[in-house]
Amino acid sequence: MRYIAVLTLAFMPAFLFAQPWEDEQLFGSNTSQTLRILSSTDTSFFAPVIDSFIAARPNIAVQYLVTGTADLDDVFRQNPDQFDVVISSAMDLQLKLTNDGFARQLPSITHPDWAQWRSSLFAFTTEPAAIALNTAAFDGLPTPRTRQDLIQVLRENPDQFIGKIGTYDVRQSGLGYLFATQDARTSETFWRLMEVMGSLDAKLYCCSGDMIDDLIAGQILVAYNVLGSYALGRADTQDTLTVILPSDFPTTMMRSALVSKSASSPDLAEAFVSHLIALQSDGAHGVFPLPPLVGAQDTSARASISLEPALMTYLDTLKRQTFVREWEEAIIQE
């Protein structure tokens, strides 16, 4: 009976979702117990973590499904029993999932207070939002260090940058919406930058990866609020990119993981989360491509966005309508 149930569960995703995953990969060949991870993080960043997890447990398999943060939230809310672990960079959506009771409490995992919420949501990276530049395009121009600098450079060279600027489409990307709202909350500069970008016919992207691809390809010359980790990951190999962490105010988020309350392999899922945060906290950074969780000792290095119920503020329907409208008014100038 149980065997049938396990079988059914194991094959159900295939039938249920005609979901166009950005990426879908199965680690391990043994399918007797499959841990299903729903994630917004590119597979390449997670593959080493999953490999090291499977290495100690040869009788399991891990199915890793990648989709955008906003889509991930929708998919998971509709089928919370189809996934064991949910990993996303959209802290607000993750926190709301937890607040709405989708996450399982894991009291046996010890994690600092500021990096977890309700013993259910665990942060495991600290990642800044960055400005990525095409180095060649800025030859002869001052390299902007702040948002204000960027506004100035763009305003002074409209001909060079028109149609060559990229940022998140906050309507599609959960992470982009989080960065935008946090920027707007911190400073009015954000709105002025959006207006300047709008006037230069900015391109809107769903994901950091696409934005960086276009940047490398030379389609765009500036990418605003791109994920620092993604950009830096490529800047190492590509001389074409310059990654700037704006010095006026940093916007830093934490990638987080939760275990679904209706997970079919809760113990395995808990073990995975435990494994993940242990890897990310113990300083074995060189081995894994994910940026570590910092701030354990240095309080000032902690993420500027903290895990608290206030993250749900901008998820409010009315707030979101108002914000998106204002954003559209600023950036989409027909």
Place this chain on the structure above:
Amino acid sequence: MSKSKPCADLAIGLIMTRDVTVSRSLRNRLAMILTGGAAVLAIVLFFVVRGYAAQIAQQGQDNILSASAASILDSAVLRDGQVELDFPYAALSMLSTDADDRVFYAIYEDGALLSGYAGLDIPNPFRSLTYDGATVRVATASRTLIGANVPRRVSVSVAQTQDALSGTLNRISTNVAVFGAGFFALATALSFWATSTTIGQLRRLTTSVTRRGPQDLSPFTKPVPTEMAPLVGSLNNLMSRLDQSLKQSEDFIAEAAHRVRTPLATVRSYAEATFQRVENPENRDALRSMMRAIDESSRAAGQLLDHAMVTFRAENLERSDVDLNDLLRDLVQRMTPIADMRDVDLILDATAPAHLHGDPILLQNALRNLLDNALKYAPADSRIMVRVQTIPSLSVDVSDEGRGFRLGEIDMLADRFVRGSDSGGQIGSGLGLTIAKDVAAAHGGRLILTNTPRGGACATLQF
């Protein structure tokens, strides 16, 4: 006092507890009432403080919830006939707690859900309910927006789970419980202290009653607590009545003995005179028996009088320097005629100096009684030794060569009116040894009765 005192004490103590009906311990009862009271107080304290703390904590949460609701409501505006709420980040930020409590909110326009979580709208300003499997506290506020056409009623409910609150309450409960336990322990210790202090007074009184000599019937003069004054008063009253009645009966006995003795002397002289005249042997025998009976009665009366006198004087000793040797010489001299009549040698060995600070009349009386006894029981042609010794302490012993004391009776012979079972035809009242014992006790000494190695009786007055 004599060395036999502890035995007397023990006897009294035994008698007291044996004869008194005991109804539970006063000390235990007091301690139980006080400890029980402290326990009840501690429990009441726990619940009152905990209840109060719960109320305050709940009030704190309510305040924050209503502040949050108010700040959300405050941001409501009508724009182009649409209700817009651009509520501040702080509205939900203020609901962050250590326990990461879940937060729910709902915004309604004229009763229709505008945004937030469904199922939270409640009429009351504050209420607790179960939402999504958790107990939440809900605060609701509402406001009317006046638009161009119709007024709009906007209401906001903010709810929060109570994990932090119950954490706080648990902490307070633990603290209050520890405090209550401490209070109880302290109160218990205090109650035991108070109890033993109170009972201590009673015990002191008991000790001082117990420690008294058998003859001591004087009133208690030591200060006692107010509550015990009636008891001690009654006790004093009882003792004075007892003392009086004892004195009365002794007086009565002395008076009776005195009254009897004089007529007896008269009767005896008549009997003797008649005896001289009568020649019929039968009548002479009868008269002889009569004189003998009269002698016995007279002697008993004399000893009763002596005893009364000893009892009286023992309480008010008239001490002076007494040379026991002189006293004994005088006594022996006076008694030698009687000893001669019985062919008994009275030998006095009084070489050591024997001075004593005591009542000469009593001492003489006691020694005479011992000599009397010895004379009575000494067989003919024997010796009675009266010897004064100073080592180890001053003592006088009188020993005869008679049958000695019966070993089984030795301990009680000195009691009043007790006579040896082998006293045979000897005249006696049973008071002689009692008198000697009382006199010895009054002088801080004792009477020791033993048998000599050759079987005779030996009575020692040891001072």
